[in-house]
Amino acid sequence: MEILVAVIALAGALLAAIAAGALIQRLRDEPEGWLIAWTVAVVALCLSLVVIGIGYLMGFGEVTFRIYQVTGSLLAPLWLAIGLVQLLSEKVPPRFLAWLLGIALTVVAAVIMVFDPLKNTDMGKSLPSAANHWNIPPGYLLIGVHAVAVLVMLAMLVVAGLKWRSGDEYDTDNLHATVVIVPSGLALVGAMRFPVPALFTTALLAVAGAAVWYTVLRPLAPYEDDDEDDFGPDSDERPARRDERSQRRDERAQHREERPMPLDERQMPVGDRPMFRDERPKPMGMPEPVPAADLPPAPPRRASGLGDLVAEYRAGDQEVDYAARMAPPPDAGPSTGYIMNGAPPQRPDYAVPGTGAVFPGADVFSPAPRQQPASGKPSPTIYGLLTVFTIMDGAGDAFDRLAEATVEAVRRGEPDTLVYACHAVKSAPLQRIVYELYRDEVAYRDHQRQPHVERFVNERQAMVLATNVIELTVNAAKVVPLPTAMY
Secondary structure: OHHHHHHHHHHHHHHHHHHHHHHHHHHHHOOOHHHHHHHHHHHHHHHHHHHHHHHHHHOOOHHHHHHHHHHHHHHHHHHHHHHHHHHHOOOHHHHHHHHHHHHHHHHHHHHHHHHOOOOOOOOOOOOOOHHHOOOHHHHHHHHHHHHHHHHHHHHHHHHHHHHHHOOOHHHHHHHHHHHHHHHHHHHHHHHHHOOOOHHHHHHHHHHHHHHHHHHHHOOOOOOOOOOHHHOOOOOOOOOOOOOHHHHHHHHHHHHOOOOOOOHHHHHOOHHHOOOOHHHOOOOOOOOOOOOHHHOOOOOOOOOOHHHHHHHHHHOOOOOOOHHHHHOOOHHHOOOOOOOOOOOOOOOOOOOOOEOOOEOOOOOOOOOOOOOOOOOOOOOOOOEEEEEEEEEOOOOHHHHHHHHHHHHHHHHHHOOOEEEEEEEEOOOOOOEEEEEEEEOOHHHHHHHHOOHHHHHHHHHHHHOEEEEEEEEEOOOOOOOOOOEOOOO
């Protein structure tokens, strides 16, 4: 029997070591809290099984007993429970409290169990019982740790079931993982808490390690990243190779009730989609716009056209006659629907000044009037990008300030950047869309090397959950200065 227990213990230790290696390998690409906690638990199970195998071959002593108790009785069940909290909690406070509790109990209990004298040091080749060797402090401390681990695991089982009832496939995977981990953890606590045969205790330690390995490899395995091909090989917007489960969990926690509107939703029937601002019916009897000569002097234009653009977009409750404000003056030339290189830059007689959305220096309109056909095809070298950012909850204002500063720097120092604008999405407050047009791909590469662009790329990383980049070509276009919101 002693040889059989030693063989099972060493085989279980090998299995736990392989599982620990797989967890550590995944941790290199995905430093998730539940992976860290379960890695600690699996390493503890591996050490405990190694000590059991050595004890049944060579006999137990004070050192091997303490290692067996600290790893198998303290660390393994406690960190299995902490990992469940990290997996199922969508809020930061519960995860932080779980880390705090786990670290505090680990440090305090490990110090007491290592340095407290044993009341009995006579041990043989049979698995020593904790009740026969621990004094009162470590004995009661282990009782408290086991009680906390059992309560946390049972509570997480209930939470997983509730989330699964109204959740999606990710909640189903979490429930599957919880159903595997919780019984293994409860059986492990029972084996360490109550007198059971050594063969049964050793088998339960090995099963707990195998349960974690199975859970990480099957229900909690990383999802395939189907969106990777959407990013070009030279794009600096390639998303980090993080587990999509983690991103989905964070996104659901921040806007569970939100449904971001797809870009092609305009193609849906009008009755099946929300109306855009420019599609809302205008109230009857709207007065004609007041001529600019009768208006008081307009306030100075803001330094950047981005703030004006975002403010104009968000002012959804203000009814404005956009058609009248965007109409060109009589002498501005024919409206062709295309970019016209021959029309001289003129400020239309709008009720408000134009923004910098078509930036000075971009040379979309040539300063020297030339003869040009009424309809001109845009240059085939024009290069465009449409980037959709999903930002973190609470980071919208910081992202907008960063983007506004970037737009101002682009306006001042990039003459070959034709259009650079940031949009907010009214139906999805956590989304921003950046629209870019460049004279050609050389201009785009020059744009990427600018210090203000590098700053924009680096500082937005902490604000953005997901990024999608779409390359564009321009078939037809009309660009006029955007109206400025009145402040």
